[in-house]
Amino acid sequence: MQKVNYHSHTYRCGHADFNMSDEDYVKEYIEMGFKEIAFTDHAPEKNKIDKRTDMRMEYDERKDYLNSINKLKEKYKDVINIKSGYEIEYLPGEEENMIELKNEVDLLILGQHFIYDNDNNLKIFGRHKITDEELLRYANYIDNALKLNIPSILVHPDIFMLSSNEFGETEKEITKMICESAQKYNIPLEINLNNIYSRTYLRGIDYFNISNDSKKEILNKISYPNKEFWNIVSNYDIKVLYGIDAHYKGQILLFNDLVKIANEIIGKDTINKLNFIDKL
Numbered sequence: 001m002q003k004v005n006y007h008s009h010t011y012r013c014g015h016a017d018f019n020m021s022d023e024d025y026v027k028e029y030i031e032m033g034f035k036e037i038a039f040t041d042h043a044p045e046k047n048k049i050d051k052r053t054d055m056r057m058e059y060d061e062r063k064d065y066l067n068s069i070n071k072l073k074e075k076y077k078d079v080i081n082i083k084s085g086y087e088i089e090y091l092p093g094e095e096e097n098m099i100e101l102k103n104e105v106d107l108l109i110l111g112q113h114f115i116y117d118n119d120n121n122l123k124i125f126g127r128h129k130i131t132d133e134e135l136l137r138y139a140n141y142i143d144n145a146l147k148l149n150i151p152s153i154l155v156h157p158d159i160f161m162l163s164s165n166e167f168g169e170t171e172k173e174i175t176k177m178i179c180e181s182a183q184k185y186n187i188p189l190e191i192n193l194n195n196i197y198s199r200t201y202l203r204g205i206d207y208f209n210i211s212n213d214s215k216k217e218i219l220n221k222i223s224y225p226n227k228e229f230w231n232i233v234s235n236y237d238i239k240v241l242y243g244i245d246a247h248y249k250g251q252i253l254l255f256n257d258l259v260k261i262a263n264e265i266i267g268k269d270t271i272n273k274l275n276f277i278d279k280l
C-alpha cells in the first residue's frame with residue numbers, strides 16, 4: 001500500500017465535512033498506517049476570481065490553517081510526517097500570488113478545475129460545456145504552471161472528462177500535451193480517488209457488494225480516473241501516485257478499496273506499466 005497522500009482538505013473550504021477537525025483527518029491517516037501526508041486545502045484567492053461560495057477558504061484564514069497544521073506537525077512528528085500545502089488553479093496574471101502562497105507552505109498541488117474562456121469568464125469542468133479551444137487551453141495552463149515550477153504534483157489531470165462525453169481526438173491530443181509537460185518538468189501525476197468515492201461510498205453504496213450490472217452503471221458515471229487517459233500516460237516516463245482528495249469522515253479509511261476500483265477502471269495492463277512512486 002502507498003503510505004503517503006498529498007491531497008487532503010479541511011472544513012475551511014466550505015464543502016468538506018464540517019464535523020471533521022484537522023486532527024480527525026490525521027487520526028484516520030495514522031489508523032491506516034500512512035507515513036507522510038499533506039494538507040492541501042483549496043487555496044484562497046488574493047484577487048477573487050472564482051465567485052462561487054463554499055469553494056475555498058478566505059484569504060485571511062490562512063494563518064489559522066497554517067497554525068493548526070504546524071501544531072499537528074509537532075504533536076504527531078514521531079508517527080507521521082505532516083506537510084502544509086494548498087491546491088491551486090493556474091490562471092494567467094496570477095503567477096505572483098501563486099508564488100506568494102507557495103512560499104508559505106511546504107508544497108502546492110495543481111488541481112486545474114477551470115480555465116478562462118475568450119472573454120475571461122471562468123469555464124468550470126463539470127459545470128460548463130467546454131470547447132476544443134478551451135480544452136487546449138487547459139493543457140497550456142498546466143504547461144505554464146509546471147514551467148514556472150509552481151506545483152509539486154498535478155492532481156486529477158483527467159478532470160476535464162467531467163465535461164467530455166467521450167475521449168475523442170482533442171482529449172487524446174491534450175493528454176499527450178499534459179504528458180509531455182509532466183515528463184519534461186518531472187512532475188508526478190495523481191490518480192485521483194475522490195470521484196470514485198463520491199459515486200460509491202459517499203452515497204452509501206458498498207461497491208464490492210453490489211451486482212455486476214450496478215457496478216457497470218456506476219463505473220459509467222465515474223469521469224476520472226479515465227482509462228484512455230492513463231493508458232496514454234503509461235507510454236511516457238512519468239511518476240504516478242494515488243491521491244485520496246479527502247473531504248469526508250471515513251474517506252481515508254477506504255483508501256484500499258478506492259485504489260482497487262481505480263485499478264479496475266484503468267485496467268491491469270496499464271497499471272502494471274505505470275511508474276508508481278513511494279514518496280515525493
Ligand SMILES: [Zn+2]
Pocket residue numbers: 009013015042247
Ligand atoms: Zn474540494
Ligand SMILES: [Zn+2]
Pocket residue numbers: 007008009087111245
Ligand atoms: Zn482536492
